[in-house]
Amino acid sequence: GAVVSQHPSWVICKSGTSVKIECRSLDFQATTMFWYRQFPKQSLMLMATSNEGSKATYEQGVEKDKFLINHASLTLSTLTVTSAHPEDSSFYICSARDRGTGFAGELFFGEGSRLTVL
Amino acid sequence: GQQVMQIPQYQHVQEGEDFTTYCNSSTTLSNIQWYKQRPGGHPVFLIQLVKSGEVKKQKRLTFQFGEAKKNSSLHITATQTTDVGTYFCAGKNSGYSTLTFGKGTMLLVSP
Numbered sequence: 001g002a003v004v005s006q007h008p009s010w011v012i013c014k015s016g017t018s019v020k021i022e023c024r025s026l027d028f029q030a031t032t033m034f035w036y037r038q039f040p041k042q043s044l045m046l047m048a049t050s051n052e053g054s055k056a057t058y059e060q061g062v063e064k065d066k067f068l069i070n071h072a073s074l075t076l077s078t079l080t081v082t083s084a085h086p087e088d089s090s091f092y093i094c095s096a097r098d099r100g101t102g103f104a105g106e107l108f109f110g111e112g113s114r115l116t117v118l
Numbered sequence: 119g120q121q122v123m124q125i126p127q128y129q130h131v132q133e134g135e136d137f138t139t140y141c142n143s144s145t146t147l148s149n150i151q152w153y154k155q156r157p158g159g160h161p162v163f164l165i166q167l168v169k170s171g172e173v174k175k176q177k178r179l180t181f182q183f184g185e186a187k188k189n190s191s192l193h194i195t196a197t198q199t200t201d202v203g204t205y206f207c208a209g210k211n212s213g214y215s216t217l218t219f220g221k222g223t224m225l226l227v228s229p
Binding site for chain 1: 151153159160161162163166206208216217218219220221222224
């Protein structure tokens with residue numbers, strides 16, 4: 001099946017620094033990728049929809065200046081957590097849909113990135 | 119906006135017992151997908167239902183899509199310890215490009 005690679009799988013950083021997380025579709029092209037945040041034992045909270053070649057669409061309550069998303073190619077989207085603070089500590093997961101399946105296709109998830117801000 | 123409610127939030131069963139999780143949408147869905155997330159892992163696609171009243175089976179798992187396309191269920195027969203994880207439903211409204219995830223049902227199976 002299709003593979004989505006997410007890197008890094010875990011990161012620890014100091015408060016005030018920025019952290020970049022990459023999401024790559026390895027064997028398919030994705031015009032759209034999604035970024036989620038997941039707290040322990042809770043559901044996936046959609047943060048934003050990343051669109052190749054255009055601006056990301058952010059969900060209500062998600063600060064676009066805090067969570068910068070770039071989708072520069074059909075196989076790569078990045079999420080940058082700027083000026084991270086301890087409350088940003090969470091599990092961040094990306095997902096992607098094969099452009100060939102349109103809006104109805106299944107989502108392929110990355111392995112997730114666990115961010116800990118000290 | 120569309121909302122997808124999923125119950126129960128948590129269920130603990132003995133191995134061999136059956137398990138069902140239910141998903142309800144506030145709007146009519148064009149399709150619904152189910153995902154499983156093992157502890158410490160990422161969600162993995164299980165199945166997609168598109169047609170009204172559709173029923174699909176995967177070994178011990180049975181998935182149903184309601185006649186009105188507003189609800190769905192996942193039933194596991196004779197659970198095994200390998201079934202442990204959180205099961206999410208995710209619905210798509212024809213007017214949206216994104217899926218709306220339910221909060222998930224965490225299943226714990228004791229041997």
